Amino acid sequence: xxxxxxxxxxxxxxxxCQLQIVNMEEQILDLLGVVTPVEWRxxxxxxxxxYDIALVEGxxxxxxxxxxxxxxxxxxKVLVALGACATMGGVNKLKNNFEMDEVRxxxxxxxxxxxxxxxxxxxxxxxxxxxxxxxxxxxxxxEEFGYIVRCLASGTTPVTPTYPxxxxxxxxxxxxxxxxxxxxxxxITRAGCGAPCPAGGSWCYGxxxxxxxxxxxxxxxxxxxxxxxxxxxxxxxxxxxxxxAPTC
Amino acid sequence: MLKTLxxxxxxxxxxxxxxxxxxxxxxxxxxKAEWQVPEAPRFFEAMLRGRxxxxxxxxxxxxxxxxxxxxxxxxxxxxxxxxxxxxxxQTDRLRILAYxxxxxxSHVLHVGYLVAPxxxxxxxxxxxxxxxPEVVKAVIRAHRLGNDWMELLGGRRTHPVSFxxxxxxxxxxxxxLKSLKERLEKIVxxxxxxxxxxxxxxxxxxxxxxxxxxxxxxxxGVYTFYHGMIASTDTPERLPVDRFEQVVNEFLVGQSxxxxxxxxxxxxxxxxxxxxxxxxxxxxxxxxxxxxMLGLTPQCCNPYFNxxxxxVEAVExxxxxxxxxxxxxxxxxxxxxxxxxxxxxxTGVGSVEAPRGILFHKYTYDDNGVCTAAxxxxxxxxxxxxxxxxxxxxxxxxxxxxxxxxxLLLEMxxxxxxPCVSCSTH
Numbered sequence: 288x289x290x291x292x293x294x295x296x297x298x299x300x301x302x303x304c305q306l307q308i309v310n311m312e313e314q315i316l317d318l319l320g321v322v323t324p325v326e327w328r329x330x331x332x333x334x335x336x337x338y339d340i341a342l343v344e345g346x347x348x349x350x351x352x353x354x355x356x357x358x359x360x361x362x363x364k365v366l367v368a369l370g371a372c373a374t375m376g377g378v379n380k381l382k383n384n385f386e387m388d389e390v391r392x393x394x395x396x397x398x399x400x401x402x403x404x405x406x407x408x409x410x411x412x413x414x415x416x417x418x419x420x421x422x423x424x425x426x427x428x429x430e431e432f433g434y435i436v437r438c439l440a441s442g443t444t445p446v447t448p449t450y451p452x453x454x455x456x457x458x459x460x461x462x463x464x465x466x467x468x469x470x471x472x473x474x475i476t477r478a479g480c481g482a483p484c485p486a487g488g489s490w491c492y493g494x495x496x497x498x499x500x501x502x503x504x505x506x507x508x509x510x511x512x513x514x515x516x517x518x519x520x521x522x523x524x525x526x527x528x529x530x531x532a533p534t535c
Numbered sequence: 536m537l538k539t540l541x542x543x544x545x546x547x548x549x550x551x552x553x554x555x556x557x558x559x560x561x562x563x564x565x566x567k568a569e570w571q572v573p574e575a576p577r578f579f580e581a582m583l584r585g586r587x588x589x590x591x592x593x594x595x596x597x598x599x600x601x602x603x604x605x606x607x608x609x610x611x612x613x614x615x616x617x618x619x620x621x622x623x624x625q626t627d628r629l630r631i632l633a634y635x636x637x638x639x640x641s642h643v644l645h646v647g648y649l650v651a652p653x654x655x656x657x658x659x660x661x662x663x664x665x666x667x668p669e670v671v672k673a674v675i676r677a678h679r680l681g682n683d684w685m686e687l688l689g690g691r692r693t694h695p696v697s698f699x700x701x702x703x704x705x706x707x708x709x710x711x712l713k714s715l716k717e718r719l720e721k722i723v724x725x726x727x728x729x730x731x732x733x734x735x736x737x738x739x740x741x742x743x744x745x746x747x748x749x750x751x752x753x754x755x756g757v758y759t760f761y762h763g764m765i766a767s768t769d770t771p772e773r774l775p776v777d778r779f780e781q782v783v784n785e786f787l788v789g790q791s792x793x794x795x796x797x798x799x800x801x802x803x804x805x806x807x808x809x810x811x812x813x814x815x816x817x818x819x820x821x822x823x824x825x826x827x828m829l830g831l832t833p834q835c836c837n838p839y840f841n842x843x844x845x846x847v848e849a850v851e852x853x854x855x856x857x858x859x860x861x862x863x864x865x866x867x868x869x870x871x872x873x874x875x876x877x878x879x880x881x882t883g884v885g886s887v888e889a890p891r892g893i894l895f896h897k898y899t900y901d902d903n904g905v906c907t908a909a910x911x912x913x914x915x916x917x918x919x920x921x922x923x924x925x926x927x928x929x930x931x932x933x934x935x936x937x938x939x940x941x942x943l944l945l946e947m948x949x950x951x952x953x954p955c956v957s958c959s960t961h
Binding site: 298299300301302303304305306307309310312313315316319328329330331332333334348349352377378379381382384385389390391393394395398401403404406425426483484486487488489492522523526 | 586652690703
């Protein structure tokens with residue numbers, strides 16, 4: 288069986304997820320044993336229109352980018368969304384809380400009306416094309432990425448956790464962030480990251496998105512026990528989980 | 536025969552973000568030589584409005600995956616300036632130490648993974664594994680060390696979580712600092728090998744000079760990345776960072792979704808070469824020796840030498856990091872929680888030297904600590920006009936070369952600036 292041809296593309300994002308690929312260091316050479324990279328603008332000079340697996344980082348904010356994404360989808364047998372911008376829009380969706388013309392004026396002033404500065408409300412990839420797999424997180428983790436690519440190359444289906452970050456946080460024996468009088472989204476956020484943020488002295492801000500079937504009652508109990516209300520969650524949830532329509 | 540050229544590089548490779556090169560020449564005349572930035576803007580300054588001061592760093596470090604520590608620290612400094620928060624000496628020292636990790640990681644990534652293939656004549660670092668195995672291993676070790684260094688002090692290697700307005704959410708232990716110190720000592724031979732390899736290839740660096748204005752932070756007695764005032768090679772006057780808008784004078788052009796900047800001339804340059812010009816007298820001994828070996832002088836006006844200055848800085852941050860750890864261990868790590876923040880209305884500016892050059896964040900907060908306005912000026916914003924001016928000077932000089940050579944020279948020029956294009960569009 289010949290190795291699948293792999294291409295990496297990016298749209299509106301910080302390219303931090305591609306950096307996590309670079310951060311695999313010599314393990315990249317192991318991945319090259321199972322896939323053939325044919326396009327990766329950030330790291331190699333080659334370009335190609337023929338590939339089996341497309342890895343796509345970033346969210347979509349312009350018609351021309353939407354068009355390019357759809358062309359990538361047509362060519363690829365498998366399309367993988369890399370990181371929060373691609374899987375759910377990420378912080379870029381904070382923009383959707385405002386009117387687009389107002390946003391352009393806010394950043395660019397009157398010149399914001401110039402046509403090359405146009406923008407529409409931020410969309411995750413799945414809102415425009417079929418996404419076969421998602422590598423969650425902001426940034427995604429190198430380990431999870433390597434695991435998912437190896438699964439795809441060997442024709443198996445990757446499995447991502449369906450329990451919340453709280454589970455992994457407890458396994459690391461971190462003190463609960465609510466004990467510090469902080470609002471932590473670990474109770475409802477999809478695990479798989481290993482809870483690095485609570486371990487690093489912060490709260491979870493939900494960059495992997497909500498777990499499929501959140502235990503809402505347990506989350507309410509915790510909020511009540513520490514004197515917090517769902518309203519306290521709302522502002523923090525907006526960081527990575529803003530929606531399509533304006534919310535403020 | 537008079538030269539006709541048509542170069543259209545749609546998305547330059549081996550840089551962060553999306554930039555295009557467009558050159559047209561007919562009958563020996565340059566009709567067009569453009570550096571274009573079509574990157575999708577994300578509108579961070581608009582998105583920050585309505586966010587709590589506690590969440591601003593979390594959002595804004597996402598401007599850039601490659602320099603998220605720079606954005607985090609500039610952001611936190613701006614918030615602290617707006618709310619009048621003073622941090623302890625320990626916090627200050629730990630932040631400066633943490634920041635060295637990002638400079639090392641970013642510079643090694645740029646020189647080793649993105650620039651070196653051009654100097655050897657291959658398309659990616661993967662192809663250097665066979666021809667230069669030892670130095671590639673040294674690059675990997677130095678890059679990994681930079682990442683581990685950042686993770687130790689920032690909680691994560693990208694988009695750090697341990698920095699807070701007022702202090703640290705989690706402090707490193709003395710044992711962890713000792714272990715980092717040992718690793719910094721051990722990396723020195725690797726950095727020497729990298730510098731020697733670059734020196735041996737330095738003959739491949741194009742000989743192109745264009746004097747311009749160079750702007751960087753400057754601070755007495757230290758090669759600074761964190762504290763200081765704004766210094767320019769065009770004026771002896773130094774400005775406090777809260778007057779940065781007087782320096783950057785941002786403006787819009789049709790060829791770029793990122794804003795451009797200018798001060799005394801049509802353009803200016805920021806980055807490692809600009810820092811070297813303003814801070815070279817304060818280099819540590821081994822870094823100064825490395826600069827000498829690489830032929831880097833404060834008079835240098837060759838933009839391609841920005842990568843050379845990055846090699847010098849990679850050595851500098853390791854030497855400075857060792858000093859910083861010694862100072863911290865001598866004082867002992869105190870279990871300081873972040874100081875209590877009482878939100879208050881105000882405006883503040885924070886500035887640091889990102890790996891690619893001077894970076895500014897400015898926020899206004901209301902009485903509840905909610906951000907009401909933001910202005911962010913990125914190093915690559917400040918370099919775009921200078922790249923364009925370099926194109927205009929370079930293309931006529933090299934018009935006799937074949938098209939592939941001209942294209943390579945322009946791509947290498949763009950890469951030398953280590954542009955963070957999506958960052959500049961933010």
